[in-house]
Amino acid sequence: MTYADAITFTDLLAFAFITIVAFIARRNAA
Numbered sequence: 215m216t217y218a219d220a221i222t223f224t225d226l227l228a229f230a231f232i233t234i235v236a237f238i239a240r241r242n243a244a
Contacts (some may be wrong), residue, residue, distance in 0.1 A: 215223075
């Protein structure tokens with residue numbers, strides 16, 4: 215795994231984490 219691959223993987227992980235957290239927060243608020 216190269217440096218660029220690690221950056222992309224981390225970005226995808228962060229994006230998925232934020233999306234899931236926002237989804238759960240919105241569901242709890244509704």
